[in-house]
Amino acid sequence: MARDRDWQPAALTPDYKTTILRSPHAPLLHMPTALPEETGPVFGHDVLQPRDDDLILNYGAEGQAAIGPRILVHGVVADQNGRPLPDTLIEIWQANAAGRYRHHNDGYLAPLDPHFGGCGRVMTDTHGAYTFRTIQPGAYPWPNGPNAWRPAHIHLSILGPSFAQRLITQFYFEGDPLIPLCPIVNSLGNPAAVDRLTARLDMDRAVPMDMLAYRFDITLRGRHQTPFENRTAGL
Numbered sequence: 001m002a003r004d005r006d007w008q009p010a011a012l013t014p015d016y017k018t019t020i021l022r023s024p025h026a027p028l029l030h031m032p033t034a035l036p037e038e039t040g041p042v043f044g045h046d047v048l049q050p051r052d053d054d055l056i057l058n059y060g061a062e063g064q065a066a067i068g069p070r071i072l073v074h075g076v077v078a079d080q081n082g083r084p085l086p087d088t089l090i091e092i093w094q095a096n097a098a099g100r101y102r103h104h105n106d107g108y109l110a111p112l113d114p115h116f117g118g119c120g121r122v123m124t125d126t127h128g129a130y131t132f133r134t135i136q137p138g139a140y141p142w143p144n145g146p147n148a149w150r151p152a153h154i155h156l157s158i159l160g161p162s163f164a165q166r167l168i169t170q171f172y173f174e175g176d177p178l179i180p181l182c183p184i185v186n187s188l189g190n191p192a193a194v195d196r197l198t199a200r201l202d203m204d205r206a207v208p209m210d211m212l213a214y215r216f217d218i219t220l221r222g223r224h225q226t227p228f229e230n231r232t233a234g235l
């Protein structure tokens with residue numbers, strides 16, 4: 001099924017300032033893929049380490065949990081026909097509870113957490129389902145305007161069976177008042193597309209006395225497809 005480019009964020013959205021310089025200024029070229037991109041490399045369960053799906057514990061010293069609200073995130077990855085996709089690699093990266101990334105380019109004054117790395121990986125199971133544990137990220141300021149703040153979000157990369165099959169996106173948390181103020185969110189022209197990037201509180205999967213749960217389903221292509229992050233929408 002062809003990608004619906006009107007559903008995806010436009011590459012040039014001037015309110016999101018970095019798109020002005022980096023969006024394509026010439027018409028896109030169609031580059032058909034060939035066997036090398038369509039057949040590999042194949043990622044298997046052997047790429048995962050035991051705590052890759054547990055961002056609460058996978059970075060700190062043994063037994064030291066990261067600081068912040070503990071959450072479980074889960075969902076199903078499905079294709080354009082709603083068929084669940086097993087053995088799909090999901091990579092995760094995010095800021096810590098204070099809104100700071102463990103990255104040398106992040107100069108925000110909020111502290112790093114010595115026990116939080118902010119990266120993880122998980123494979124979908126035979127039912128296309130995934131689950132990981134993490135810390136709810138904080139909102140953070142960014143240099144898009146005098147007082148611009150990103151809503152709390154978690155980045156995901158979903159890799160299909162070959163390199164050319166990749167969806168990179170970021171999801172938000174239901175009820176966050178910063179969502180409608182964000183120019184990156186608003187580069188999605190359609191409220192239904194914003195809805196597709198909003199994880200829902202899921203009390204059925206919350207773990208009593210431990211953590212809340214959020215559900216975020218991912219659909220590749222089709223009418224209800226999960227939108228890309230703006231910076232990859234041109235791909």
Ligand SMILES: O=C(O)c1ccc(O)c(O)c1
Binds near residue numbers: 018142150231
């Ligand atoms: O592309 C950017 O400029 C940009 C800035 C801040 C973010 O949180 C982000 O996801 C992208």
